[in-house]
Amino acid sequence: KEVPLALTPNDPNWDSDLVGVAPGPRMNATFVTLARNSDVWDIARSIRQVEDRFNKRYNYDWVFLNDKPFDETFKTVTTSLVSGKTHYGEIASEHWSFPEWIDQDKAKKVREDMAERKIIYGDSVSYRHMCRFESGFFFRQPLMMNYEYYWRVEPSIELYCDIHYDPFRVMHEGGKKYSFVLSLYEYAETIKTLWDSTKKFMKNHPEHIAKDNSLGFLSDDGGETYNNCHFWSNFEVGNLNWLRSKAYTDFFESLDHDGGFFYERWGDAPVHSIAAGLMLNKSEIHFFNDIAYYHVPFTHCPTGEKTRTQLRCHCNPKENFDWKHYSCTSRFFELNGMTKPEGWEDQVQ
Ligand code: GDP
Ligand code: MN
Numbered sequence: 001k002e003v004p005l006a007l008t009p010n011d012p013n014w015d016s017d018l019v020g021v022a023p024g025p026r027m028n029a030t031f032v033t034l035a036r037n038s039d040v041w042d043i044a045r046s047i048r049q050v051e052d053r054f055n056k057r058y059n060y061d062w063v064f065l066n067d068k069p070f071d072e073t074f075k076t077v078t079t080s081l082v083s084g085k086t087h088y089g090e091i092a093s094e095h096w097s098f099p100e101w102i103d104q105d106k107a108k109k110v111r112e113d114m115a116e117r118k119i120i121y122g123d124s125v126s127y128r129h130m131c132r133f134e135s136g137f138f139f140r141q142p143l144m145m146n147y148e149y150y151w152r153v154e155p156s157i158e159l160y161c162d163i164h165y166d167p168f169r170v171m172h173e174g175g176k177k178y179s180f181v182l183s184l185y186e187y188a189e190t191i192k193t194l195w196d197s198t199k200k201f202m203k204n205h206p207e208h209i210a211k212d213n214s215l216g217f218l219s220d221d222g223g224e225t226y227n228n229c230h231f232w233s234n235f236e237v238g239n240l241n242w243l244r245s246k247a248y249t250d251f252f253e254s255l256d257h258d259g260g261f262f263y264e265r266w267g268d269a270p271v272h273s274i275a276a277g278l279m280l281n282k283s284e285i286h287f288f289n290d291i292a293y294y295h296v297p298f299t300h301c302p303t304g305e306k307t308r309t310q311l312r313c314h315c316n317p318k319e320n321f322d323w324k325h326y327s328c329t330s331r332f333f334e335l336n337g338m339t340k341p342e343g344w345e346d347q348v349q
Helices: 037-053 072-083 104-116 125-136 168-174 194-204 244-259 269-279 304-311 330-333
Strands: 029-034 061-066 085-088 151-154 178-180 183-184 230-231 237-239 285-287 291-295 299-300
Touching: 029 037, 029 125, 037 072, 061 072, 072 085, 125 244, 125 269, 151 168, 168 178, 168 237, 168 285, 183 330, 194 244, 194 269, 244 269, 285 330
Parallel strands: 029 061, 029 151, 061 085, 178 285
Antiparallel strands: 151 237, 178 237, 183 230, 291 299
């Protein structure tokens, strides 16, 4: 018998908080969070929301990763909140350090210069390790190897609406490899040569470029320059096998050797986004309109009052970032021939 993808408001289980009432087969999937021990109360808030809005009905596992050992408080609090199994991993030092080819003096001068120019996280070594780790290593940690799909969750995020279907199953059944809820323009000073490195990679590896790619999302001049559009990677539901593919890892190794994680401050968001935009077909990138989300300072609140009341959302629709001028989501819709939701014009600012 066909199992419906989502519950409807008429379903007797719509308002049920019971576990195990979710329809459909389970996916081979996990939540994943990179965090410090000091993040415990901020991640506790995120977990509570993910559980209340979704996972209490699905009980997916949760993998926690840290460059230091997790302490007992972190493990006790998070295990008590997660309805699935929890796993705790310490990151190997080669995934959280300077590669040998990096010139330490040059990297230090960059940090001093960025500090003076007040570039956000510009002076931070740990932030750079974090961005490099999220770009190249989280998906090949031993604890991640048995899973096919992941959902990244950061401290202090909010989920504003109930989720009445399994996003992992949406990915699986739709052949999706990467997804997003918010998109915007990257701070250009942090990625000055990222596109040069990308062009070098495209030239060296034409075999990795997808035929029906989203170059039009990333560039306004046919690939000459980067328009800085990226999917915001603090929320991601994606396919781990894609990140572990030769195409993606060749891209990461190439960028890593160019040194921009340390000589600039390349973020994992533009790195993932450029990879998805060039190496996936358009149909493999998914926009989750009905996952209402906040990470400081941006909100994705679904357009459409009916959706918001049915899903018991608690976000203010005026705060929805999607159609504001600093968002790239309009561009994504246009590139993919998608119809913007009713009322979007009223939100342009
Ligand atoms: P922002 O969202 O770009 O402002 O950066 P965050 O401070 O939220 O960091 C992104 C993610 O990496 C969050 O999940 C943090 O908990 C985590 N993170 C950042 N720095 C470190 C670090 O030095 N060690 C560990 N273990 N996690 C970190
Ligand atoms: Mn964050």
